[in-house]
Amino acid sequence: MNLPFSRPALVRVVPFVAFMVLLALRGLAPEDGSWGFDPRWVYGATVLLVSGLMAWWWREYGELARQTLPTLRETAWAVAVGALVFVLWINLDAPWMTLNVGTVRAFVPLDTQGQIDWPLVAVRWLGATLMVPVMEELFWRSFLMRWIQQPVFEGLDPRRVGLRAIALSTFVFVLAHPLWLAATVAGLAYALLYVRFGRLWVPVIAHAVTNGMLGVWVVATGNWQFW
Numbered sequence: 001m002n003l004p005f006s007r008p009a010l011v012r013v014v015p016f017v018a019f020m021v022l023l024a025l026r027g028l029a030p031e032d033g034s035w036g037f038d039p040r041w042v043y044g045a046t047v048l049l050v051s052g053l054m055a056w057w058w059r060e061y062g063e064l065a066r067q068t069l070p071t072l073r074e075t076a077w078a079v080a081v082g083a084l085v086f087v088l089w090i091n092l093d094a095p096w097m098t099l100n101v102g103t104v105r106a107f108v109p110l111d112t113q114g115q116i117d118w119p120l121v122a123v124r125w126l127g128a129t130l131m132v133p134v135m136e137e138l139f140w141r142s143f144l145m146r147w148i149q150q151p152v153f154e155g156l157d158p159r160r161v162g163l164r165a166i167a168l169s170t171f172v173f174v175l176a177h178p179l180w181l182a183a184t185v186a187g188l189a190y191a192l193l194y195v196r197f198g199r200l201w202v203p204v205i206a207h208a209v210t211n212g213m214l215g216v217w218v219v220a221t222g223n224w225q226f227w
Contacts, residue, residue, distance in 0.1 A: 006152070006154070007060070008060065008143075008153070008154040009143055009147065009153070011057040011060045011061070012061075012138045012139050012142055012143035013139060013143065014053060015050045015053045015054050015057075015135050015138070015139070016135060016136070016138075016139035018046075018049055018050055018053060019046055019050050019132075019135060020176075022042055022043075022045065022046040022049070023046070025039075025042055026039045026040070026042040026043060026046075026105065027105045029042065031105075040107060040108075040109065040120055041120075041123075043107065043123060043124055043127060044123045044127075046127065047123060047126070047127040047131050050131055050135055051131050054131075054134060054135060054138070061138060061142075062154075063142060063199070063200040063201075064134070064138075064200055064201065064204070067199055067200070067201065069201060070197070070199055070201050070202050070205065074197050074199065074201075074202050075202075075205060077193065077197070077202065077206075078193060078201075078202045078203070078205035078206040078209065079205065079206070079209050081189050081190075081193060081206045082205065082206035082207065082208065082209025082210045082213070083209055083210075083213060084189070085185060085186045085189050085190075085206070085210045086209070086210045086213040086214055086217070088182060088185050088186075089179065089182040089185075089186065089210065089214060089226075090214070090217065090223070090226065092179060092181045092182040092185065093179055093182070093226075097179060097180060097181040097182065098178050098179055098180070099174075099175075099177075099178050099179075099180045100178070106224045106225045106226075106227055107120075107124050107224065107227040108224045108227075109121045109124060109219075109224075116219070121219055124215065124227060125212070125215040125216075125219075128211040128212075128214070128215055128227075129208050129211050129212040129215060130208065132207070132211060133203075133204045133205075133207035133208040133211060134204055136207065137190065137194075137200055137203050137204045137207055138200070140169060140172075140173050140187070140190075140191075141158070141169070141190060141191055141194045141200065141203055142158075142200050144169045144172065145158075145161055145165050145166060145169035145191060145194070146158060146161060146165070148164070148165040148168050148169055149161045149162060149164075149165035157198060158194045158195055158198050158200075159195055159196075159198045161191075161194075161195050166188070166191045166192070166195065169187070169191065170184060170187035170188050170191055173186075173187040174187060186207075186210065189206065190203035190206055190207055191203070193206055214226060214227075215227070
């Protein structure tokens, strides 16, 4: 039986689709727990499911499983770009820079007394910092950007990806994020790191730095709308 997606596409798309479906479920579930569960813990289930799928298929992610780790110079670029994207992300939040993306709801890890629920914080921060960068970079950059450039994408050197594929994949990336201008900056930054260095680990590290710093800042300042 022929699959609508190639195997390399499927193993990159399925974890992302699972993540988006569970994200929508969390957005639809009543915050009062009337469905029988605290919808915030759906994120914990999401982390387990998506991480499990990626672990199961890890050997099929050749650009992560079989490539050597980034050099010190590449890592420095990833950290610097990730930190810069974080700074821009928290400042590009004016009303006109925001999209209505439907069921997306801020993750507020507070208990009924208004105190921080640290287990919820830990799950959210670890998921955003460790799971999301790998899952999203596999989908947005490793798959979608290269697929736009060349449908049989798995053998394509990312350094050969053109501006059209970068722009179109970034445009779709933006549609999945409420802060459209911040997402444009982030999507272009991660894409250009991938194209410049040819290693998926570089944008993964940058993405992880952005999300990790964002999580620390959100908890420290109480700006839950960024979560």
